[in-house]
Amino acid sequence: MTxxxxxxxxxxxxxxxxxxxxxxxVWREALRFMHQRERFVSALVRPLVWLFxxxxxxxxxxxxxxxxPYETYVLYEVYITPGLIAMIQLFNGMQSSxxxxxxxETGGMRTLLVSPFPRWWLLSSKLLAGTLVSVLQAYxxxxxxxxxxxxxxxxxYLALLPALLLSGLMLGALGMLISSLxxxxxxxxxxxxxxxxxxxxASSALYPLWRVRESSPLLFYxxxxxxxxxxxxxxxxxxxxxxxxxSLGVVIGCTAAFLFxxxxxxxxxxxxxARRNNPAG
Amino acid sequence: xxxxxxxxxxxxxVDRVSHRYGARVALDAVSLTVRQSSFTVLLGxxxxxxxxxxxxxxxxxxxxxxxxxxxxxxVASEPGAALSQLGVVFQSRALDIDISVRQNLMYHAALxxxxxxxxxxxxxxxxxxVAMTDRSLDRVGxxxxxxxxxxxxxxxxxxxxxxxxxxxxxxxxxxxxRADILDHVRRLSTEQGIGVLWxxxxxxxxxxxxxxxVLHKGTVLAxxxxxxxxxxxxxxxxxxxxxxxxxxxxxxxxxxxA
Numbered sequence: 171m172t173x174x175x176x177x178x179x180x181x182x183x184x185x186x187x188x189x190x191x192x193x194x195x196v197w198r199e200a201l202r203f204m205h206q207r208e209r210f211v212s213a214l215v216r217p218l219v220w221l222f223x224x225x226x227x228x229x230x231x232x233x234x235x236x237x238x239p240y241e242t243y244v245l246y247e248v249y250i251t252p253g254l255i256a257m258i259q260l261f262n263g264m265q266s267s268x269x270x271x272x273x274x275e276t277g278g279m280r281t282l283l284v285s286p287f288p289r290w291w292l293l294s295s296k297l298l299a300g301t302l303v304s305v306l307q308a309y310x311x312x313x314x315x316x317x318x319x320x321x322x323x324x325x326x327y328l329a330l331l332p333a334l335l336l337s338g339l340m341l342g343a344l345g346m347l348i349s350s351l352x353x354x355x356x357x358x359x360x361x362x363x364x365x366x367x368x369x370x371x372a373s374s375a376l377y378p379l380w381r382v383r384e385s386s387p388l389l390f391y392x393x394x395x396x397x398x399x400x401x402x403x404x405x406x407x408x409x410x411x412x413x414x415x416x417s418l419g420v421v422i423g424c425t426a427a428f429l430f431x432x433x434x435x436x437x438x439x440x441x442x443x444a445r446r447n448n449p450a451g
Numbered sequence: 452x453x454x455x456x457x458x459x460x461x462x463x464x465v466d467r468v469s470h471r472y473g474a475r476v477a478l479d480a481v482s483l484t485v486r487q488s489s490f491t492v493l494l495g496x497x498x499x500x501x502x503x504x505x506x507x508x509x510x511x512x513x514x515x516x517x518x519x520x521x522x523x524x525x526v527a528s529e530p531g532a533a534l535s536q537l538g539v540v541f542q543s544r545a546l547d548i549d550i551s552v553r554q555n556l557m558y559h560a561a562l563x564x565x566x567x568x569x570x571x572x573x574x575x576x577x578x579x580x581v582a583m584t585d586r587s588l589d590r591v592g593x594x595x596x597x598x599x600x601x602x603x604x605x606x607x608x609x610x611x612x613x614x615x616x617x618x619x620x621x622x623x624x625x626x627x628x629r630a631d632i633l634d635h636v637r638r639l640s641t642e643q644g645i646g647v648l649w650x651x652x653x654x655x656x657x658x659x660x661x662x663x664x665v666l667h668k669g670t671v672l673a674x675x676x677x678x679x680x681x682x683x684x685x686x687x688x689x690x691x692x693x694x695x696x697x698x699x700x701x702x703x704x705x706x707x708x709a
Contacts, residue, residue, distance in 0.1 A: 183531070187564030194561020198547070198554075205549040277545030281606075284509045285562035286534040292562075437513075 183287065191287050192295040199299035213261060213307050214314070217254035221315060225250050237378055239410035251312075251320050252406035253375025256398060258311060259304040259334070259341045260369060264361055266300035267345030271352050283436070290433045297346060297429065301338035308334050326409045333408035336421050337401035343428035344397075350435030373399040374406075397424040460523045462487045462536075462614040462646025463508070468517030470503055477503040478669045480517070485614065485648045485662070490640045492657040492677075493650040494693060495666035501650040502542065504666070505618050509539055521614055535563065538607035542618040545603060548592035552583070552602055555591060556609055563610035570609075577605040581635060597628030604636065614646045615639070621653065629656075654690045663689065665696055668704070672696040 183191075203210065225247040236243060273279040282292055312320075312327070348361060370376075372389065373396050383390040393399050400417035407414040463485035470478040478500045485491045495501050506512045508519055510526050510533075519526045524533040546555050553574060560570035578584045581601040591599065600620060607615060617636065621629040633656060640647045649656065657663050657677055664674040673680045673696055677689060684692040 183564045186566075190561050190564050190566050194558050197561070198550075198558045201550050201554060202547065277541040277543040278547070280509065280511060280539075280541050280543075281545040281559070282562065283511060284534060284537070284539055286531045287562070287564070288531070 188287070188291060191285070191291065192298065195282075195292070195295040196299040196302060199296075199303060203303050209265070210307070213258060213265075214311055216261065217258055217311055218314060220250065220254055220257075221247060221318060221320075237380070239407045239412045239414075245319075247315075247318060248320055249378070250376055251315055252409055253370075253373070253402045255308045255311060255334070255405050256337060256341075256373075256375060256402040257370055258307050259301075259338045259401070260366060260398065262300060262304035262307060262338070263341035263343075263345035264348070264366055265345075266296075266342055267349035267352075267361070270296075270346065270349040274349075289436055293346065293433055293436055294429070297339060297342045297432075300342045300345075301335060304338040304342070305331070305334045322409045323411060326411050329408045329411050330405065333404045336418070336425065337404055340397060340401060340421050340425040340428065343425055343432055346432040347428050347435060350432060369396060369398040372396050373402055375399075375402045397421070400424075458487065460487070461485060461520075462489070462522060463616075463648060464518075464520040464523075465504070465508070466518040466520070468504070468507060468514060468519060470500075470507060470512065470515065476669055478507075481666070481669070481671050482517075483664045483671055483674055485646045487613070487646050488640055488644040489662050490637055490647045490649065490660075491662040491664060493648055493664045493666060494652070494654065494657065494689075495650070496652050496697075498668070499652075499666045500669040501666060502618060503669075505539070505541075505616060505650065508616060509537070510534065535610065536613050538610070538612035538615045540600075540603045540607045540615070540617040540620050542620075542622065544599065546591045546599060546606070549590070551588050551590055552578070552594075553587045555602070556606055559606050559609050565610060573609050573611070574605075577608045580608065580639070581605045595628075596623050597625070597631065600624065600628070600632055601635070604632070608639070608645075612645070614648070616648045616650075618650050619652070620649070621651065621656065654693055657689055665693060667697045667700050670700065672700055 225245075229246045240248075270279060273282070282296070283289065285292055308330075309327075312330075344365075348365060352361065372392050374393060375398070379390060379393055379399070382393055397420060400414075400420040403414045403417040404421050407417070461484045463483075465481055465483045467480045467482050468478055469476070469480050481500070481504065483491075483493075493501060493504075503512070507514050508521075508526065510530055514527050519533075521533040522536050524536070526533045547558075556574045556577070557567065557570055560567075560573065565573065574587070575584070578587055581604055583598065583601055583605065586594065586598065586602075591602065594602065604615075604617075604620070607617075615636070620636075621632055624632065636647055636649065639645050651657075659677055661677050662675065663677050663680050665672040665680070673684065673692070675683075681687075681689055681692045684695050686692040686695050
């Protein structure tokens with residue numbers, strides 16, 4: 171009987187099939203993204219509001235000295251641009267996490283997890299898909315910001331790409347980890363308050379850390395330990411064709427840790443799926 | 452007993468599986484078998500443990516005691532081999548309503564490592580099978596609930612599984628759509644040789660010639676060919692059998708608690 175032979179051969183996937191699977195997941199995310207234009211627009215409006223209004227207002231209040239990677243005095247708008255790019259990715263990561271919680275409540279997540287591919291591959295593909303969307307958003311933001319005289323060197327745009335991929339993966343993996351901890355969709359407001367805001371404000375996104383140190387050494391250390399600071403600095407240096415090695419190390423380390431945590435959390439034996447109390451029959 | 456004749460290996464074998472949520476026992480040493488090409492109705496009220504069982508079979512929850520095998524492949528130790536033989540229609544909607552039927556099916560094909568050329572052929576086949584060929588480019592959101600169900604079934608069949616699970620697939624359907632779906636799936640099992648496990652609380656969805664499994668409060672009360680189960684219980688029909696079996700089980704529970 172051929173069915174039996176088929177049974178034994180079908181479960182080992184070729185490398186090409188792994189990529190078909192990944193491509194499918196990325197492609198679906200792209201389709202979904204195109205169908206949710208509001209999401210795209212709001213993802214852009216948020217940083218633009220910061221740039222056009224907040225930064226303009228703060229320009230006179232906050233004096234900046236020359237700090238690396240900048241070689242001249244820079245406008246406040248220029249200073250906060252990398253932080254706003256990281257913010258786009260932070261929101262995107264949390265948004266993907268929200269989508270995963272939503273998917274779990276509908277059947278979407280089940281469809282994904284019932285795939286015969288290993289779960290770590292499915293989750294990594296999903297993470298990559300979300301990251302690519304955030305990279306696209308970041309470049310569109312930069313294109314608009316260019317007209318606002320935020321003009322990093324041309325090669326900086328290219329050097330930015332790997333930095334964006336890394337920071338996007340880190341923030342996406344964090345979102346994925348958080349999604350496994352959220353029990354229900356309604357809890358998402360808590361993520362805003364307890365994750366997004368503290369991460370964003372206790373970082374180098376809006377003010378250089380040496381100024382933070384002047385006012386509060388403790389806060390300075392908190393900012394230094396915040397992975398979001400390092401995502402911001404990685405982006406900031408890359409945009410000026412430089413590498414912040416410490417930030418690079420921190421971002422890679424955090425990505426690995428968050429992703430590992432998320433994979434464990436979505437493992438049927440260990441994670442929330444096993445713990446979760448499912449009252450439905 | 453494990454047989455080595457491939458034609459005799461059950462499509463699904465649940466072997467003394469128990470599961471609890473905290474102190475609450477959801478499944479208590481459940482054993483059941485779905486034979487190849489059979490249409491097996493898993494009958495149980497809400498809360499009987501059907502969804503828990505489905506979550507265990509599909510590996511959403513880890514199996515902590517007992518074994519589940521799909522065509523002889525243990526779900527816990529060989530998930531890839533087991534899951535590739537399995538198609539599932541979940542109770543909750545699993546389709547993206549914003550994108551087209553074809554795009555949804557393409558995504559599903561990718562999740563099974565099927566490239567786009569082969570996927571095109573398979574999509575044409577499964578849509579034909581559920582009589583939805585002309586809706587391939589429609590947005591899923593524009594379909595009726597009955598049509599969505601048919602697409603969900605097409606999706607579950609796309610990678611040519613030999614075991615199909617359906618969790619309350621007729622919920623929310625009108626009488627006609629319900630009869631259509633039931634009819635479709637029954638034909639699948641006879642014509643394509645697919646083993647079907649159909650979970651429902653609607654007794655009239657089972658008919659003579661089906662296998663039935665009666666699940667009540669996490670315990671299997673009876674299983675076998677419908678006529679045998681009815682005969683053994685000494686009732687006139689399946690409805691009477693179900694009431695008799697569950698009432699007896701509830702009585703035993705009260706007595707053991709007292």
